[in-house]
Amino acid sequence: MTAPRPDLRLMQRQAGELDAQLSAVRHTARSADQLVSAMVTGQGKLVDLRIDDRALHGAHGQKLGLDIVDAIRNARNEALASSLPQLNALFGKQPPPPPATGPAPQRHATAPEPAHYQPEPDDDQSFEELDFLTDEPEPGGGRW
Template sequence: MTAQHRDLRQLQHQAAELDARLAATRHTARSSDQLVTVTVTGQEKLLDLRIDDRALHGAHVQKLGFDIVEAVRNARAAARASSLPHLNALFGKQPPPPPPSATGPAAPPQAAAPEPARRAAAPEDEENFADLDFLTDDEPDAGGGRW
């Protein structure tokens, strides 16, 4: 067995151990309104989703989907932040620099990506839906010429 083959086997073994540790690790996060709680593994796999009864009977039940997505993102971000140093150590990479803080030195400016070209819409192509009420059967004013 060559040294390179032995090193590869050792790396595979260490990766399998890390994968098992990440699978056993739990990260829990909540939505900003504290009504949705999510638990994920260190591998970012969703394990548990809990919705407070107040979210189902409150005035803003339509916001529930956003709260679920927010809680999942928060939990996965925590899992990623926790696992990144271990992954970097395993593969011999340096961790990324920490994000600049409000009190720390500013990061060097980066060139902004060019914005994609947009087609200017002709005024007759645009429609303004702000004044339409889609919830009633009332006909719009005859002077508007809409329908």
């Protein structure tokens, strides 16, 4: 006996409704130093980014990029945590188990060994005469 198949059209309609709901929801989070805030939709799309003037002056300017990434990541994590139960319900999946409360296991990352580039025999093509700024094909042949 096979399991009953969900109505595909019903699931598509419900997914469309959920997508519309998530696009209307907003989640705001800040960087660890509170100088950058980001707002994303329930889908995780960035809609607003605010940078405190203090972040542009002094030592804070050097880490502004990291603060921006931190604020956006925090906002997207909130959006994901908020929408996950709805997504699981739509697709009939059980939510993931809560994270363990004990200390995190130690992981020792090993760097991958560098790949060594070995040129092909015909890889010595000169690019001096190529015009990369035009879309015109070369006379007598293709662009590349």
